Amino acid sequence: MALWRNLALVAGLVVLVLAPFTQATYGTYVLCSWLIFAIAAMGLNLTLGYAGQISLAQASFMGIGAYTTALMTMAGIHWIFSVFAGMGLCFVVGLVLGYPALRVQHHFLAFITLAFATLAFLVMRNEDWLTGGVYGLVGIPRPDFGPISTMSQRSYYYFTLVVFLFAFAGFRWIVRSPWGRAFKALRENPIRANSLGVDTRLITLLAFAIGAAYGGLSGSLMAPLVQYIDPMSFTLIISLKILLMVVVGGSGYLFGPLLGAGLVIMLPEFLRFAESYYLMIYAGLVVILMVYCPTGLIGLIDKTAAAFKAKRVARGDLGQGAQL
């Protein structure tokens, strides 16, 4: 089983490496935004799928990362420093927002982040001196690493892929470490986790702050990709879109957000034939999926697989019965 899983991982990696060769510039651009949104969705998955908290501000954290990167790189500082600054800032903001919200009840983080998303948008739009206001910031450079430039779309894709793999490995480590098991305990049963000595409040707070930092990382990749940022890219609607990626893919699953992000970003391509009905079909599918399989697509796959397994077992019993 582990062998198969590793083989699948390697195969997936090979596909990711070869993918841009099948694509024109546009396709590579779409692949880049898929990986970038997948990072943001991964972060939200930690908050949502593992710590069980709804955050409506993931796009705002992307915005913080993107503006930090844009301002620092445009001032001549290397991208790599801006990433750490952006992620650090998001982590701190996450702690500050999360602390009072998690002090109280279940859904208050959702409400606080809702308010924060709106306030962050207003600051990005209104404080022209810092953020360029409604016009945003134009001409964000793509980073160089020694002799390697990421200026072309393909090289920027590989750059994004490398960062993505780091982020993915980090995420995997977090959820598999003893510390990550605490997340899992929290998700399965908060009350039991609490009684077993897990400091649920601290763990939840950390999950949210780390999730926010992932949002910042994806923003730091977004800014040089588009080479332009404006407040409209980081509104509540974008946060809901990321939320949708996580839930549709399957929250609490390692690969859920990847699948979800791919679907949300690429579905317009597949549904192009439907023209203006595209959004309707898409929204309809989301409703149906949630009604019939609230655990998302990965959950659906698991369910289907489980159904097959169950059948085999049943047949085995039958065979035994015949022998007796």
Place this chain on the structure above:
Amino acid sequence: MIRNFALAALVAAGLGATAASAETIKLGNVAELSGSGATVGKAWTDAITMGVEEINAAGGVLGNQLELSSYDSQTDAQTSRALVQKAIDDGAFLILGTVYSGSTIVNMLVTQQQGIPQIVGSEAPAITQKGNPFIFRSSFGAHKSMPKIADYLKNGLGVSKVAVSWVNNEFGKGGHDAFVKEVTDRGIEVVADVSSEVAQADFAADVAKLKGSGAEAIFVYLHEEESARILRELNKQGVDVPIVGETTLLNQKVVELAGEAANGIMGHVGLTVDAPNPEIQEFGKRFSEKYGYKADHNAMKGYVAIYAAKTAIERAGELDRQKVADTLHSMTVKVSEVPNILLDVSWDETGEVSRESFLVEIQDGKSVVKDTLPAN
């Protein structure tokens, strides 16, 4: 999933290759076909489609047929950027659109980097002020229309204090900044400066502020529906100073939604099918016959854009993007040469247009052209 995508992508790439053909000039139209700008993008796209059909029926451009592909930007800047790239990948010789300034500012970077001429319907001044050699407008930037309005406020109405209501996005901010600069230059004081949100529904507080400011005229620079809402509220709170606007405020849709509250408003209009010119009226008739609704300024922008593209390619004499862009800079087209350009028009070296425009007043729910203002 990933493999599926790669497969689909391969298929798509294959389709793209077979569709390419030497007999046609491909045009990519990236417009707001869904999302909040859907009506704007639809009028723009319909007019372009009509223009392309007419041009092809008349033998095409330089003997080649035009092939138009439209892409839906969903009124989203990042999507529009990706789709401009897609249009270029699909072999577009020239890009038309977008109409929303917020999208254009983002996607014009792509055409600039790859040297593709792009004709847009956006009005934010910043677009032609960034030194982009491939960007062209088909309607005025706000910095072209605001001097005409400021002149009218000062000389036509004799106003010394004015209040401004504007929508806080690229479109509104650009117009607001240009307006404030022009009126201040003319010694008119701005006594209230009220911004509002896109899709704002409640204008009671905005109007209370405008009303209490002691302004002698109110300038409104909002999108269509918000314009209608503020006109109703101005009417309700009994504001009796002149209400002045730019193209959008005098749009037929605003008049229809605002009802009686629209009567008496006046302003400057860059393009209107109610203009007394025979070419424009002819266009308006063809458009409503084909699509069943009345053409607005966005449709006219699109129509001018496609004929500007046609004329520029013909004058360049060959399918060379750089040459077409060079031709468009400092190109002047007269209605006597190309009737469907609607009004005599010229482009300057930044891609900005210049042509005559109109002073319009709403009387009994109809827009009436009071005066024709010369090009500046």
Place this chain on the structure above:
Amino acid sequence: MSEFMQVLISGLATGSIYALAAIGFTLLWQASQTINFAQGEFVMLQAFFVLIGMHVLGLALLPAIALALVVSVVLLGMVFKRVIIQPMLPHGVLPIVMATIGLAILMREMVKEFYSAEAQPFPSMFSESTFNVLGATVSYQDVGNLIVSAIAIVALQLFLGRTRTGRCMQATAQNPAVAEILGVNIQRMVLYTFMINAALATIASVLISPIYLAKFSIGEPIGLVAFLAAIVGGFNQVRGALAGGLLIGVIDNMSAAYLSSEYRIAGPMILLIVIILLRPQGLLGTSEGRTV
């Protein structure tokens, strides 16, 4: 002074309509822990039911409203509860949130595609003529809106407090397990709540559309404000939602007039944060016993 009065009265008039949408929110939450992200679209859609009644079926305004009310109670009350919400109830809040977001998009797109992408004028039940109160202009429409909202809310309170069904609904909201033991048909009570929510949305829509115009995209801001009002007022109290709606209406207008029009929505948002920090159960809410 007259400007202040104007802002205050306008704020109360729109606030009373927000309250109607917010009350629906709190009712659904109490009865079934449903957070309905399509609440704004419910309000938006009703306006189009009325317009279809008038322009397609040729009805007068009042019959069209009655028709919209019936359609709404059936479609957005019964069908919504049975087909969409019910199967998800055992799975907690999140799938419901996502499904209602999907539903909101679906409704928006359907109106846009099958009716019109453009804003539509909507007839008012009340005269738009105005009179003066302490220097502020008030229209009969504003007064009418306040009165209708007030009647709807008082009637709802009486129904919940004075009738047997109403008390059963309250019992269900407070403790479903005990209510069931006492012989209350819980599913039926929850269904009633959904039907009442749909009816309130129709009333809100008929009141708000003449001012806001009927448009596919108008649900989003309404839903957001209703949500805010519900949290601020107290998620588990009808009168809380009323207070929240009025307060948000006034604060929104006040911050536009006196704080900064650029930071207008910051006013209600800051209020939200302060409320969560100081009084998480909301202004008039009572703290909930359940923690999970």
